[in-house]
Amino acid sequence: MTQRFVIIGTGVAGIAAAQAIRQQLPQASITLIGDEPDLYYSRPGLAYYLTKELPESSLFPIRRSALQKLNIGIVHGRAAQIDPDAHRIQLANGQNLPYDRLLIATGASAALPKLPGTELEGVVKLDNLADTRHIIKLARKTRTAVVIGGGITALEIVEGLAARKIAVHYLLRRDRYWSSVLEDEESRVIETRLREEGVQIHYHTQATQITEKRGRVAGVLMQDGRQIPCQMVAIAVGIRPRLELAAAIGLRMERGILVNEFLQTSQPDIYAAGDVAQVFDPLTGYYNMDSLWGPARQQGYIAGLNMAGGQSPYQKLAPFNVTRLAGLTTTIIGAVGNGQDDDLVGIARGDSETWRQLPAAIAAQKGFDINRMRVMVGSQFLIGAIVMGDQTLSLPLQHLIAEKADITAIRDDLLNPQANLSETLLDFWTSWRNDYATQ
Amino acid sequence: MSLKNLFRHENTRRQALVKGYVVPETARCVQCGICSYHCPIEIDVRLHAWLGQSVKDRHCLTCGECVARCPRGVLSFEVTRFFDERGNA
Ligand SMILES: Cc1cc2nc3c(=O)[nH]c(=O)nc-3n(C[C@H](O)[C@H](O)[C@H](O)COP(=O)(O)OP(=O)(O)OC[C@H]3O[C@@H](n4cnc5c(N)ncnc54)[C@H](O)[C@@H]3O)c2cc1C
Numbered sequence: 001m002t003q004r005f006v007i008i009g010t011g012v013a014g015i016a017a018a019q020a021i022r023q024q025l026p027q028a029s030i031t032l033i034g035d036e037p038d039l040y041y042s043r044p045g046l047a048y049y050l051t052k053e054l055p056e057s058s059l060f061p062i063r064r065s066a067l068q069k070l071n072i073g074i075v076h077g078r079a080a081q082i083d084p085d086a087h088r089i090q091l092a093n094g095q096n097l098p099y100d101r102l103l104i105a106t107g108a109s110a111a112l113p114k115l116p117g118t119e120l121e122g123v124v125k126l127d128n129l130a131d132t133r134h135i136i137k138l139a140r141k142t143r144t145a146v147v148i149g150g151g152i153t154a155l156e157i158v159e160g161l162a163a164r165k166i167a168v169h170y171l172l173r174r175d176r177y178w179s180s181v182l183e184d185e186e187s188r189v190i191e192t193r194l195r196e197e198g199v200q201i202h203y204h205t206q207a208t209q210i211t212e213k214r215g216r217v218a219g220v221l222m223q224d225g226r227q228i229p230c231q232m233v234a235i236a237v238g239i240r241p242r243l244e245l246a247a248a249i250g251l252r253m254e255r256g257i258l259v260n261e262f263l264q265t266s267q268p269d270i271y272a273a274g275d276v277a278q279v280f281d282p283l284t285g286y287y288n289m290d291s292l293w294g295p296a297r298q299q300g301y302i303a304g305l306n307m308a309g310g311q312s313p314y315q316k317l318a319p320f321n322v323t324r325l326a327g328l329t330t331t332i333i334g335a336v337g338n339g340q341d342d343d344l345v346g347i348a349r350g351d352s353e354t355w356r357q358l359p360a361a362i363a364a365q366k367g368f369d370i371n372r373m374r375v376m377v378g379s380q381f382l383i384g385a386i387v388m389g390d391q392t393l394s395l396p397l398q399h400l401i402a403e404k405a406d407i408t409a410i411r412d413d414l415l416n417p418q419a420n421l422s423e424t425l426l427d428f429w430t431s432w433r434n435d436y437a438t439q
Numbered sequence: 440m441s442l443k444n445l446f447r448h449e450n451t452r453r454q455a456l457v458k459g460y461v462v463p464e465t466a467r468c469v470q471c472g473i474c475s476y477h478c479p480i481e482i483d484v485r486l487h488a489w490l491g492q493s494v495k496d497r498h499c500l501t502c503g504e505c506v507a508r509c510p511r512g513v514l515s516f517e518v519t520r521f522f523d524e525r526g527n528a
């Protein structure tokens with residue numbers, strides 16, 4: 001009998017899994033269930049749609065027709081329930097779908113803070129294409145907006161609104177931006193640039209209520225009694241994995257669905273991948289959450305291979321993201337962080353738990369003007385890095401950290417404030433790459 | 440804000456007008472599509488990046504527009520060793 005594979009979620013993890021299964025099993029029945037009418041699009045690309053750098057029509061890398069050509073079935077709807085004993089899924093519209101192997105790739109959605117007024121018209125988040133369209137539509141009637149939250153998404157919204165000529169107030173609970181990942185001076189660079197763009201930053205500020213006028217946002221009330229009148233409030237305080245389906249059938253989970261290195265949940269025929277999964281890393285013995293597009297793709301692909309009968313372990317690479325913070329291109333690799341951030345609950349989009357781990361390493365720094373670089377130097381390897389502005393060293397550092405290049409020979413130079421950090425790294429990478437290529 | 444970047448990109452662009460082809464570093468790509476959007480002859484550069492394939496399309500003008508526009512440094516220009524090899528032959 002043909003095997004039936006069902007995938008819940010049409011994000012990158014789901015798409016990569018479907019492609020992997022099809023690669024392995026040309027005859028198998030594969031069905032994708034997705035609750036977004038737009039099917040698959042580049043979620044990170046939404047930020048560029050918001051800043052008007054991309055038209056909506058450019059957001060679709062793989063279209064419905066391409067999936068249909070691969071004979072991948074597409075069901076538009078919300079999966080409401082899994083019956084693991086009967087191997088069956090029930091959709092919200094009552095339809096039933098049988099499966100032999102199932103992948104849960106339901107991603108994550110924005111967490112809402114406990115703040116009166118979040119249900120009002122004019123309160124927005126940035127999870128998906130529908131949210132982005134909604135923000136763009138509201139932006140036409142908005143003069144002033146308040147942004148609450150932290151991490152990359154908060155700034156993507158700030159930038160998008162600023163690009164649409166909206167006066168933006170950005171509220172920070174403490175004294176600086178993204179304190180769990182950035183160091184003090186790095187936060188200051190970003191904040192200075194935001195101010196130059198006309199964004200008003202409010203430090204040590206907490207919203208206590210979103211006020212209304214006829215069901216619409218009228219302003220934000222703050223703990224010191226001040227009020228900012230506005231027509232839009234954007235919230236980006238972090239995300240929550242969409243765990244409802246897994247919770248209802250008692251799959252093992254913590255912050256996400258726990259999966260082994262083969263992406264298998266506590267039920268052998270059910271797999272999970274992407275933002276919803278908390279993945280076992282045999283190297284550290286921990287289960288990790290990332291909200292990163294690259295790992296979601298990789299996990300989806302590996303889950304697909306294993307669902308099709310393979311035995312491929314997922315190998316976690318140093319988490320990595322290139323983003324723009326206040327217009328400044330910033331690469332974040334590996335472990336660089338400082339722990340807590342009061343502007344975020346849990347993890348944010350484009351974020352990795354690994355970044356916050358305090359690495360057993362010494363920071364080598366180089367900074368002048370807006371171009372900054374911080375490299376976390378371990379005893380034998382580089383453990384993490386942040387490159388802001390000039391990106392010459394972004395790719396070399398990504399390679400050296402991901403491949404765990406032995407840096408013993410240059411370690412003293414890296415930590416010598418008199419030595420030229422960039423040159424040392426660039427020279428080392430050039431020769432390392434030549435050796436690596438000839439291995 | 441992104442204007443400064445644009446100027447920097449212009450520099451890269453001029454430097455890129457040499458013989459060679461565009462190579463993606465797939466791990467950095469999030470399929471946003473800015474590369475394909477800016478390709479003057481509509482090569483689907485994004486698809487190449489997804490598949491991890493160099494853009495060895497004979498129509499490619501090697502103008503470097505996609506390399507310069509990519510916000511995440513996915514694309515780079517690999518110069519073909521055509522002249523070197525000939526010279527050394
Ligand atoms: C604005 C923005 C910018 C980002 N920028 C970056 C970046 O620069 N770099 C980076 O690495 N990452 C970035 N990310 C994060 C990245 O997009 C995610 O890590 C990635 O999309 C996760 O893929 P996924 O397939 O696990 O989940 P998703 O892409 O979230 O897909 C899950 C899909 O499942 C659907 N679904 C959920 N439940 C059900 C159900 N019960 N039935 C049917 N369908 C369901 C959802 O609607 C969704 O379509 C960004 C995200 C956003 C929103």
